[in-house]
Amino acid sequence: MKPPKKYPTQYLQTVSRAVAVLRAFNGGTRDMSLKELTNELQLNKVTTFRLARTLVYEGLLSQDPQNDRYSLSFGCLALVDAMLDRNSLAEISRKHLRKARDETGETVTILVREGWDRVVIASEPSFQPVRYVMEVGRRNRLYLSGSGACLVSGMDSEELEALCLFMENDPPSKEYGLTKRVLLDRLEFIKSFGWGTAQGEWAAEAAGVAAPAYDKNGKVFAAIAIAMPKGRYNKENIEKYAPAAIEAAKLIGEEFDAINR
Template identity: 80%
Template sequence: MKAAKTYPTQYLQTVSRAVAVLRTFRGGSRDMSLKELTEELKLNKVTTFRLARTLVYEGLLVQDPTNDRYSLSFGCLALVDAMLNRDGLAEISRKHLRVAREETGETATILVREGWDRVVIATEASLQPVRYVMEVGRRNRVYLSGSGACLVSGMTERERESLFAFIETDSIAKEYGLTKEVLLDRLEHIKENGWGTAQGEWAAEASGVAAPVYNKDDEVIAAIAIAMPRNRYNKNYRDKCAAAAMKAAKLVGEEYDSINR
């Protein structure tokens, strides 16, 4: 029998469970009955019902009166709309991400750093039948993947040293074999080539390349990533995608500066 999840004393179990309910809907791509929610969350029916009804009351879930199934409410957008387009970065990037997708045939995304994580703020999914999609809001450790290394490349020396200390104790870093030395090698590659790459970190069969987005002060404000299945990753294709990522990153940075003077 699966052990019950434990929570640090400074966390509220009810809040964590409510967040788990919202995540179960996979960004709004599915609706679910109370029975399905209960089974997926592995909670008792009464607890699941109370969580769902509270989220409906708060405008984050909606219940279809014809079949009683739950789904995410558009009320969720009110929580993130302004944040996703902070400084206009998400909106600025969209047309350039679409061009990068057309040039490569792969999913193009823009990510920013939040603490020791990287977060997708806009994406243009590949139209190919076999593809990797990085959904808006998707969060992973900043030291994972080429896009993460691009964001780390913009940290101050003090921030990097703090990150290296964090990596030494972080269980996710141990799981992926990420060390200070591995990350330093990636940073050197970005410095020499203008782009970074990694394979099989945010998803086992995924590969990607990324380029940092700079503002007029030469600060890294984001990273443009091109994600693809590993079976399409080879040197020529990688270099083509890297060129598209760098082109998009340059244009996003220039447009960002033009509206944030």
Template identity: 30%
Template structure:
């Protein structure tokens, strides 16, 4: 049988498609470890990604051989290995936003006495990239590298509020699973909250993502004018009084603009 090709369109070899699909599967497996529990087994990965156990097992063994994943004696499942940790550390060192944000977030930590954080946008979620811990005995800390939804908490909502409309709509049309009893889970309520954030340029959360935690966040804009993440001031909710929140609003706005200006200057200097 003769296969006819569409005029003017170059057909990719089947092997290319197969290679692309295989690479995507490997990436999907690694991303599960980035956002999920510390240990994952073959069955759990198979269910989550809809792949056969045989395929998952082959991928895992390949990643273990390259130290991207590892196993521990007496523990069922796989965890991220030293090569993955080295890759992540290298990425953070080379991330422009982290370079320019670090001194500003340290200063913000010293000015407020609370923990300050940097989050990056990853797909339709966010991940903590760095934190500068409060010197206080009672403080809030975050799990760097863990992924969170955009609809819960100030760091996520402020990103969601300033995403392009088509990307925002994708998130809003998904089920909104509550993380605490204060998480906004109805679409209309979340849309109203995002509209207010759009007007104010700042998001506030009191126990929405983590019970007992308060935070104020601002978007992290890149030189391209797009939102790439967020910065926040966070701590125990009882310290986030109306007076403190109002002060933090002004501080986080100024810090956000300063990071944007410095990032733009850094990129201009590299070109």
């Protein structure tokens, strides 16, 4: 059994558990009985029942009257519909992500920054039997991975220093041995070559390359990432993947500017 989570005083355990309920449905790809949900969350049955019933009442879960199984409700879309297509970025990026996916055979995504995090807003998954899929809504620390470094590369010196101070006491930075020096080295690489890379930070066996997307003013507004298993991360593939990420970022940037003049 997993050890119980520790909740710092500034967090509400009930809210975190409600979010865990929603995440348990894998973006709407599964439905579960109360027993299955209880086992998944490793909570007691009464707590799970109350959380599920509250989310049904709020319109975020639905319950099938025939078999009492729970699933995500389309009511969730009301929370994110406009956000996912803010400035049409998710929509205009999809054809370019698909093109890069077809060229490389790997999962291609576009990520944007939210505070000290990076979030996937559109994804075209690989068709290969062994692959890494980065679901829409997946969130990780901004300083993790090549795509995160691409987003960081758009910061001014004051903001970058603030991020580095945050990293000093943030648990993931210690877990992966990420320091200010490591981050600065990655930014220098991106500045020199136009793309970034990392391995094993958002998933132990994952690797990837990424490129920053710039608007007409030269400001980084997104990052294009190509994710793959470590077994396919080699010099030959990187030489193919990096240009594909750069090209997708360039085309998305041009179309983004054309639509949002």
